[in-house]
Amino acid sequence: MPELPEVETVARGLRQSLPGRRILGVRLGKTDFIDDPSALELLLPGTTVSRIRRLGKNLLVDLQSGDGEAESLALLIHLGMTGQIAIISPDAPVPKHTHVFLSLDDGREMRYTDVRRFGRMAILSTADQEKELGGLGLEPLDILLDEFRARVGSRNGRIKALLLDQSVMRGIGNIYADESLWRAKIHPRKLGSKLTSEELKRLHRAVQGILREAIRLRGSSISDYVDSGGRKGKYQLRHRVYGRDGKKCSRCGSLIRWATVAGRSSHFCPRCQPAPRERKTAKKSKPRR
DNA sequence: CTTACGGCCTGGGTGC
DNA sequence: TGCACCCAGGCCGTAA
Numbered sequence: 001m002p003e004l005p006e007v008e009t010v011a012r013g014l015r016q017s018l019p020g021r022r023i024l025g026v027r028l029g030k031t032d033f034i035d036d037p038s039a040l041e042l043l044l045p046g047t048t049v050s051r052i053r054r055l056g057k058n059l060l061v062d063l064q065s066g067d068g069e070a071e072s073l074a075l076l077i078h079l080g081m082t083g084q085i086a087i088i089s090p091d092a093p094v095p096k097h098t099h100v101f102l103s104l105d106d107g108r109e110m111r112y113t114d115v116r117r118f119g120r121m122a123i124l125s126t127a128d129q130e131k132e133l134g135g136l137g138l139e140p141l142d143i144l145l146d147e148f149r150a151r152v153g154s155r156n157g158r159i160k161a162l163l164l165d166q167s168v169m170r171g172i173g174n175i176y177a178d179e180s181l182w183r184a185k186i187h188p189r190k191l192g193s194k195l196t197s198e199e200l201k202r203l204h205r206a207v208q209g210i211l212r213e214a215i216r217l218r219g220s221s222i223s224d225y226v227d228s229g230g231r232k233g234k235y236q237l238r239h240r241v242y243g244r245d246g247k248k249c250s251r252c253g254s255l256i257r258w259a260t261v262a263g264r265s266s267h268f269c270p271r272c273q274p275a276p277r278e279r280k281t282a283k284k285s286k287p288r289r
Numbered sequence: 290c291t292t293a294c295g296g297c298c299t300g301g302g303t304g305c
Numbered sequence: 306t307g308c309a310c311c312c313a314g315g316c317c318g319t320a321a
Binding site: 033082097115156157223263 | 291292293294295298299300301
């Protein structure tokens with residue numbers, strides 16, 4: 001599943017081949033993950049890619065219009081769970097579930113393949129970009145310790161939910177949330193406001209360290225993630241808890257556990273990440289009839 | 290305002 | 306071969 005390290009890897013791949021390329025044509029398959037499919041068909045041809053940006057899990061392909069107009073557009077791509085981008089020869093076999101084809105002026109094409117179609121594509125004006133992406137939190141790789149403390153330590157939500165909340169920080173998903181909490185020795189159910197100063201510091205370091213290492217290893221290929229060159233990542237080999245329930249914790253030997261926290265599957269070591277005191281929520285007695 | 294939670298989207302994998 | 310079911314991440318509506 002593409003989270004920050006995977007999207008960053010894709011972005012770096014696209015930066016190798018897209019800037020300077022002119023888009024010649026657009027062909028679409030299923031379009032229910034595209035905000036306005038006809039806008040893509042209408043506006044993309046004739047534009048030139050100027051740069052590739054990543055904001056959290058979002059990719060932005062900046063476009064210059066062919067006629068030199070100042071109006072700048074960007075193609076937003078969110079890979080969802082199963083989105084893949086390929087820059088490839090049009091003669092290459094087309095994988096199933098490929099729904100967007102952009103022909104490029106170097107003879108290749110950019111393809112978007114998405115089994116689940118949980119991804120998203122949209123053409124955004126500068127104003128749209130602010131509206132759509134303005135609510136995102138800070139980049140976890142850039143956030144300073146003090147900012148991290150302020151944003152996370154003040155909140156009463158479960159730390160797992162806070163790490164996943166894109167308006168707190170952008171780009172962390174289930175894998176890197178679980179891995180970061182394990183490294184920082186914090187239970188996913190603990191409340192942000194209950195984290196000690198030391199825990200906040202450890203978590204800040206853990207998040208950044210893990211994201212950096214994951215980018216270095218080109219992300220985690222869990223289900224079907226590949227980068228824009230079709231290569232798998234290697235960080236899944238370093239996972240300590242994600243998908244390892246029932247296996248031994250590499251730090252203490254206890255068995256990794258699985259539980260639902262904040263509505264998401266969570267993996268953690270019950271010894272290294274001690275459970276917080278349960279909040280006293282009156283156990284709802286079953287309504288009897 | 291904040292937080293919690295259920296439901297929805299889709300289809301591959303699994304188990305019977 | 307079929308078929309029901311689960312699950313993934315993000316988001317949204319609703320409730321407290």
